[in-house]
Amino acid sequence: MKIWKKISSIAVVTTLAVGLAACSSDGGGESKSDYPKNNIVVVAxxxxxxxxxxxxxxxxxxxxxxxxxxxxxxxxxxxxxxxAVYMAEFATKEVKNDHVLMVKSPPILINNNKAEGNSPYGFKDTKPLAQLTRDYGAIVVKADSPFNKMEDFLNALKADPTAVTLAGGSAPGSMDHLVGILPAFKAGIDPKSVKYVSYDGGGEAVAALLGGNADVIATDASTISMYVKSGDVRVLAVSSTERLEGDLADVPTFKEAGTDAEFTIWRGIFGPKEMSDDASNYWNEKIEEMVETDEWKAELEKNGWASEYRNSKDFTTYLEDQDKVIVELLTALGMQK
Known part of the structure; x- marks a missing residue:
């Protein structure tokens, strides 16, 4: 019996040694101990x-x-x-690239579900890593605009929707477009009659507004704060359930402005669909640590973002639920697939 126990102990030790050796080798993929091997690219x-x-x-x-x-x-x-353009590259060319991540928000759902100009790729073609923040939409005009409140904007659309140019930093049928036409839709205005011009990013949309190429823009509430502070723009309403803080504290919500609706803009980070378990586990750990740091909290405060962290598992479940909401909204607007 003692001899058998000794042989068994030797066998267990040998098995552990072999297992550890296998984990430390490349074995056709990166182990947690040697990831990341290369520098990281985060794509916006x-x-x-x-x-x-x-x-x-x-x-x-x-x-x-x-x-x-x-x-x-x-x-x-x-x-x-x-x-949508980079989404196609991320879902195909970068599908196994552990060293490329992507930041996204509701357009990853919207672009995959809308009828025109839609993307064949959605969140299921990625590895959701974490939700980081929540934000809200804002209806914005130049400081000298004749539109002093949401009602003025909607009345102008009712009189002649083609005479008002609405712009945003996303494609037609995407996030900024939905935020911008939501008040019109609720006011009984045909969303398809509203003239919408898309730009690549909120920065370009703001430039179009300030340059006189748009009458109104829909954009993220957090990114417009600096222009409110400088006195260049005026925000007619925000899509939050309650009034925001800081530079937008005096801005009414959609509901206060007469539109019974709200729209939340979450932001998260994604890996490629076939990201290795080592890389996925690495980022889950690092991101969870990051959101607790004073440095990250300072970034949230500087940019006017509200923290809303979800780990990979919870974020994936949240995306599945949000996907259903987006489909319902697009269906109501006649823009679904």
Missing amino acids: PSGAGGGWDLTARAIAKTMGDTGLVEKSIQVENKPGGGG
């Missing part, structure tokens, strides 16, 4: 200055400043189609 699928761009840069800065990630993190802007 839009131009500079919008919510995706600012989020990507906040992640890169926080990870670098805190030393949570030792490898360099580079942010790349890849605009086109309100995020």
